[in-house]
Amino acid sequence: xxxxxxxxxxxxxxxxxxxxxxxxxxxxxxxxxxxxxxxxxxxxxxxxxxxxxxxxxxxxxxxxxxxxxxxxxxxxxxxxxxxxxxxxxxxxxxxxxxxxxxxxxxxxxxxxxxxxxxxxxxxxxxxxxxxxxxxxxxxxxxxxxxxxxxxxxxxxxxxxxxxxxxxxxxxxxxxxxxxxxxxxxxxxxxxxxxxxxxxxxxxxxxxxxxxxxxxxxxxxxxxxxxxxxxxxxxxxxxxxxxxxxxxxxxxxxxxxxxxxxxxxxxxxxxxxxxxxxxxxxxxxxxxxxxxxxxxxxxxxxxxxxx
Numbered sequence: 566x567x568x569x570x571x572x573x574x575x576x577x578x579x580x581x582x583x584x585x586x587x588x589x590x591x592x593x594x595x596x597x598x599x600x601x602x603x604x605x606x607x608x609x610x611x612x613x614x615x616x617x618x619x620x621x622x623x624x625x626x627x628x629x630x631x632x633x634x635x636x637x638x639x640x641x642x643x644x645x646x647x648x649x650x651x652x653x654x655x656x657x658x659x660x661x662x663x664x665x666x667x668x669x670x671x672x673x674x675x676x677x678x679x680x681x682x683x684x685x686x687x688x689x690x691x692x693x694x695x696x697x698x699x700x701x702x703x704x705x706x707x708x709x710x711x712x713x714x715x716x717x718x719x720x721x722x723x724x725x726x727x728x729x730x731x732x733x734x735x736x737x738x739x740x741x742x743x744x745x746x747x748x749x750x751x752x753x754x755x756x757x758x759x760x761x762x763x764x765x766x767x768x769x770x771x772x773x774x775x776x777x778x779x780x781x782x783x784x785x786x787x788x789x790x791x792x793x794x795x796x797x798x799x800x801x802x803x804x805x806x807x808x809x810x811x812x813x814x815x816x817x818x819x820x821x822x823x824x825x826x827x828x829x830x831x832x833x834x835x836x837x838x839x840x841x842x843x844x845x846x847x848x849x850x851x852x853x854x855x856x857x858x859x860x861x862x863x864x865x866x867x868x869x870x871x
Contacts, residue, residue, distance in 0.1 A: 581762075583770050585732040586739070589636045593736050596635055596668070600624050602744040617748065619741055629737060630724060631661035633759060636733035637722045638665055647671055650722050651714040653707035656685040658724035663694035674719070676710040678702055725757025735763030742771050749774065755781040 600620050609616040621629040638646055649672035652662045659675035666673030673694040677686060679701060690696050699709040714721035723730060737760065741748060751768065753761045761779040768775040 581728045581731050581735075581766060583766070585729065586735045586763075586766060586770075589632075589729070589732040590736045590739060592636055592639050593632055593733065597632065598624055599740065602741060617741075617745055619737060621737070626657070626660045626664045628657035628661065629734065629760065630657040631664060632733040632736060633724065633727075633730035634658065634661040634665050634722055637727060637729045638669065638720065640729040641720055645718075646720055648719050649673060649717070650720040651676065651710050651717075652722040652724065653677070653703065653710040654689075654724060655681055655703055656688075658722075659689045659694070660685070660692065662722055663689050663692035667693045674710075674713060676706045676713070678706045725759035727759075731759045731762045731766070733763070734760045735767040738764040738767035738775075738777075739771060742767070742775070746772075750776045750778065752778045752780060755779040 600623050603618045603620050605616050605618055625631055634652070638650060646669065650662060650666055651674045652659055653676045654660075654662070655677060659677060663673055663675060674697060675689050675694045676697045676699050677689075679698050681698070686696055686698075697709070697713075700706045711721055713719070725731075738751060741751065751764055753764050755761050761777070764777050768777050
């Protein structure tokens with residue numbers, strides 16, 4: 566259903582252009598909060614860097630996910646959007662869609678797996694969306710949501726795997742660079758991959774020297790990240806030691822220290838002068854076991870397993 570709007574931008578459904586990011590930025594400015602970039606002296610002193618936190622927990626619904634939902638809804642013609650919207654979610658995305666549906670006075674259906682915690686489902690229902698429990702996994706809920714949207718000719722609003730959602734998430738990095746142009750390292754949590762992909766697009770366009778690091782949870786699989794984003798964008802192979810870091814978005818309290826064993830995302834790779842590749846700590850850039858002390862975690866370097 567987004568094809569009509571995307572064709573108006575002269576692109577296909579699998580592409581993200583800077584013009585789309587500009588449009589997303591305009592919509593975000595019009596409908597959502599501009600979240601602050603906060604200094605954190607305690608963590609800065611602990612880690613030995615100038616650390617800033619992008620406080621997306623202060624966004625409407627308490628998460629950055631609402632950006633993607635907003636831009637996706639506005640990317641389709643109004644007559645189609647007015648029929649209603651369907652999404653699959655395990656929490657934040659569904660809450661964002663429910664909030665937006667109420668703002669636009671359109672019906673919304675949020676499909677969640679059976680085991681979704683009650684605190685999340687009650688928040689979605691409180692915003693007026695119709696909640697449907699289906700399946701044991703997110704994938705099963707997502708399949709059902711897509712069928713429901715197709716059968717009833719409703720908008721399906723994905724949480725990450727969509728070019729307009731990626732364009733929306735690029736606005737976060739853009740805001741960070743506006744508020745703190747001196748930032749030279751951006752640390753991005755990785756789930757579905759839209760936030761990381763959007764951050765890379767913004768970095769390439771606005772500050773090519775910006776180092777972007779994707780961090781996923783221990784036990785997550787690298788191949789969960791959409792292949793087309795992983796293969797389409799690349800970072801420079803060599804970066805000097807950085808001093809200005811930013812965590813984006815900031816949705817929950819950081820533990821006292823990062824885990825002693827973590828998985829740096831694929832962009833943590835670097836090239837040696839001889840062309841060899843090593844994967845080391847994403848902040849100090851040391852190879853695992855090289856003995857240098859990392860400024861980000863108490864052990865020498867994060868352990869990387871592929």
